[in-house]
Amino acid sequence: MEDSDIEMLIQRIADPAVLPAALVLKDAPSTVWIAAGLAKISALYGVSMMQRIAGTPSRFVTALEYGQNTRIKCLPVLTSLRGNHPDAVEVAEAIAARGGEGSILLSADPDGGAARHLQEQSKGSVLAIDALPDRDRRFVNLKSILMLSALTHRMVEQALGYPAECELKPIQLCDAWSRSQHAAINIANQINAVDDWQSKQLFILADGMTSELALTWQSILSEAGVISPVCLDIKDFTHGDHLAATRTGNGMYLVISHEGTREVANTFSDRFATLFPVMMLDLQASISYRFWENLFTASNTTSLLTGLLGYPNQRPPKHPVVWSWRGWGSIHPPRQYPL
Numbered sequence: 001m002e003d004s005d006i007e008m009l010i011q012r013i014a015d016p017a018v019l020p021a022a023l024v025l026k027d028a029p030s031t032v033w034i035a036a037g038l039a040k041i042s043a044l045y046g047v048s049m050m051q052r053i054a055g056t057p058s059r060f061v062t063a064l065e066y067g068q069n070t071r072i073k074c075l076p077v078l079t080s081l082r083g084n085h086p087d088a089v090e091v092a093e094a095i096a097a098r099g100g101e102g103s104i105l106l107s108a109d110p111d112g113g114a115a116r117h118l119q120e121q122s123k124g125s126v127l128a129i130d131a132l133p134d135r136d137r138r139f140v141n142l143k144s145i146l147m148l149s150a151l152t153h154r155m156v157e158q159a160l161g162y163p164a165e166c167e168l169k170p171i172q173l174c175d176a177w178s179r180s181q182h183a184a185i186n187i188a189n190q191i192n193a194v195d196d197w198q199s200k201q202l203f204i205l206a207d208g209m210t211s212e213l214a215l216t217w218q219s220i221l222s223e224a225g226v227i228s229p230v231c232l233d234i235k236d237f238t239h240g241d242h243l244a245a246t247r248t249g250n251g252m253y254l255v256i257s258h259e260g261t262r263e264v265a266n267t268f269s270d271r272f273a274t275l276f277p278v279m280m281l282d283l284q285a286s287i288s289y290r291f292w293e294n295l296f297t298a299s300n301t302t303s304l305l306t307g308l309l310g311y312p313n314q315r316p317p318k319h320p321v322v323w324s325w326r327g328w329g330s331i332h333p334p335r336q337y338p339l
Contacts, residue, residue, distance in 0.1 A: 001299050005142060006177050009292075010170045012130060012150035019151075021104045021128035022158035028075035028102075030057035034066045034091055035079040038140060040219050042106065042148035043079040044212035045291050049156045052287070053165045060210060063087035067094055067331030077104045079152070081132075081144045083112030090331045096121035106151055108132040108144070128155050138313050139224040139306045142299055149295070165288055176285045176293035184300030187254070187279050192308055194252055194277045202227050203245065205234035205268065206256040212291060213256045213283075217298045225316035226305045229254070235264055245276075252277040258290055 025031070031050055035043035043060055050058035057074070066072065067090060076095050080088040083105065092114040095103045102124030105115055110129050118125035130151045133143035157166040191197050202221075206214035214231035222228050232241060234255065245251040253276055257265035262282065269278050285293040306312055 001142065001177070001180075001296060001303070005146060006174060008133065008143065009146045009150055010173060012147060013153055013168055013173075014170075015130070015150075015154065019128045019155050019158055021106075021126040022155050024075070024102050024104055024124070024126050025077070025155060025159035026161075028056070030074040031059075031077055032066065032072055032074040033058065033060050033077045033079060034063060035060070036063055036085070036087055038145050038219055038223060039079045039081060039148060041145050041212070041216050041295065042152045043077070044210070044215055045149050046077060046079070046106075046152045046156060048212045048291065049153070049166070053156070053163060054160055063091050064331045066091055068333055070094075070098065070333070073100075075102060075104070076100070077106065078114060078118075079106045079148060080112070080114055081107065081141075081148060082109045083107045083114030084109070086328075087331060089113040089117060092117040092122070094332065095125070099123070102126065104128060104155075106148060106155065108147060137315075139302060139311075139315055140220055140299075145220075145295070145299075149291075168288065168292075172285070172289050173292060176289050177296050179284055180293055180296035180300050183281055183297045184304060187281060187297070187301050188304035188308070190277065190279045191252070191305065197252065197277075198227070198309075199250075200252045200277075201245075201250055202229040202254060203237070203251055204229045204231045204254045204256065205237055205265075206231070207233070207258075207261050209233050209236070211256075213294045216291075216295055217254065217256075220298050220302050221305075224302045224306055225311075226302055226309065234261065234268055238268065242272075249275075252279070254279045254281065256281050256283065256294065258283040258285075258287075260287075 033043040033047050047058045047060045050056055078091050103122055104126055105118055106128045108130060110127055115127055128151060130147055133147045136143040204214045204217050218229050218231050255265050255269055269280050272278050283290050283293050303313055
């Protein structure tokens with residue numbers, strides 16, 4: 001990551017502009033956050049904040065999940081950088097067709113397909129918009145991740161009345177950024193020391209099956225073309241999910257630890273390190289900054305790994321056959337909506 005990344009993040013988080021969408025979120029008894037690709041990171045952050053601070057029911061689903069389940073009653077929060085991908089537009093169509101009392105779109109484009117459809121067709125839909133960052137040609141569009149995550153933070157913070165748990169201080173963010181640089185070098189070096197690491201299955205173990213910490217790594221590593229990891233709950237993994245891994249012997253592990261999971265993480269590392277390569281990321285930040293320290297570390301580590309693979313900070317070439325495929329099909333079931 002670059003100095004301009006953390007500078008932009010601090011500036012976006014400190015933006016005092018009031019977001020009308022925060023009022024809609026404030027009154028919602030439950031929320032469902034919908035996203036795809038790198039936007040999953042910001043949506044999962046929103047889910048985590050709502051659950052941790054507000055204590056209200058909140059979950060993440062993909063566009064396909066939302067399209068297939070026509071009876072979801074939660075307030076839909078669609079997260080999409082431009083809102084022009086067919087899946088985002090179809091989610092907007094589904095939201096409008098179900099006739100709910102409201103919805104939220106987090107985006108950088110008020111004129112994108114999803115935004116236009118929600119504004120024209122959906123009662124009570126509100127946009128939360130921030131300016132599109134400068135074009136980012138690195139291994140993934142990091143600036144869009146930071147922009148959407150900062151926008152998510154601001155909206156939740158305003159909806160909950162600026163609680164102390166939402167406060168983010170620039171000095172603390174900079175400290176987390178600095179720690180992430182050292183942690184990334186350590187993790188990248190450990191991965192590089194694993195024989196034939198590119199052919200190994202990476203398991204990322206954290207505090208939940210849909211942990212925003214683990215899935216941040218999955219999104220960035222996968223979209224950068226480095227590796228497609230499997231994300232699992234660290235405690236659940238030890239119940240029996242480990243058996244196939246121990247039989248094949250082809251795994252390596254990244255354990256994401258923090259003050260709430262340090263005991264189980266250390267126990268896992270001590271035991272599994274006798275059989276497999278185990279990398280440990282021990283997040284030092286307090287719970288308010290944990291997401292950010294993890295995001296910074298995942299980004300910096302992926303940057304280093306792209307260098308080891310021969311395309312430093314670049315995006316790998318897209319496969320000509322796969323990239324030429326279009327028309328994947330609708331996210332809607334044949335009978336779209338209940339009468």
